């Protein structure tokens with residue numbers, strides 16, 4: 001394509017809400033055959049709500065919300081926001097943790113009211129050799145079967161509760177995925193979340209391939225593996241967790257509604273955070289470069 005055509009393509013992209021880092025990006029966009037989609041915040045809204053609290057015998061729901069809410073208040077993760085907001089709505093003000101650490105892809109840990117508290121995946125508890133009692137394991141299983149994310153809460157060495165949080169698929173996601181398929185791309189859902197939850201979201205939006213329970217630092221390896229199979233890979237994401245994978249992908253598409261780290265790592269920004277813009281970008285590049293008219 002001529003430089004003029006590329007410039008026109010770039011300008012048209014801006015009108016469609018697609019910011020393109022440079023004209024050469026259009027060339028890669030044209031070639032991709034696989035599109036890896038992050039779940040939370042990309043396919044779903046990422047605005048999660050706390051839906052239920054299951055406690056073990058002898059533990060008060062208020063205490064669970066106080067300790068878990070205080071810790072999650074210090075984290076920006078969508079799950080954390082849901083827990084902190086849900087707790088604040090029910091209890092009012094929450095205490096400040098005396099100590100706090102983020103454990104990427106697993107949860108948070110810290111000290112609240114003198115208790116050593118963990119909030120996150122069961123795997124986080126397992127690292128501290130804390131087991132989930134049968135009633136909480138059942139609550140977790142039922143929540144996940146219903147497509148919800150189950151978060152465990154433990155303090156002072158024992159699991160005390162399971163929290164159910166959920167977000168919704170973006171209205172635009174199913175249509176966008178149909179359009180991406182019509183353009184010949186294979187969609188793959190990639191997430192750190194549980195497999196059962198991921199499968200439920202994938203079914204809702206029309207994706208057949210799911211790669212779940214992937215640690216943040218391993219998302220980039222998933223992209224490398226697909227590339228080693230000879231695929232040309234686009235990756236769409238919004239989180240700090242997605243930045244390395246966005247940079248590794250042949251084409252990185254960042255949600256404009258996402259984190260700065262993702263936007264910096266991407267080749268394209270989908271300004272409105274609508275996946276339809278990913279399909280628009282691919283159509284535009286093919287048209288600009290003369291593959292379709």
Ligand code: ADP
Pocket residue numbers: 038039040072075077079080104105106107108119120121149150151190191192193194214215216239241
């Ligand atoms: P995704 O790939 O879907 O954007 P992440 O890799 O950020 O998800 O997180 C994976 C999983 O780890 C979440 O679904 C949640 O179960 C757990 N998790 C991560 N951060 C937190 C947190 N602050 N509080 C509780 N759970 C968390």
Ligand code: MG
Pocket residue numbers: 038039040041042237238239
């Ligand atoms: Mg995300």
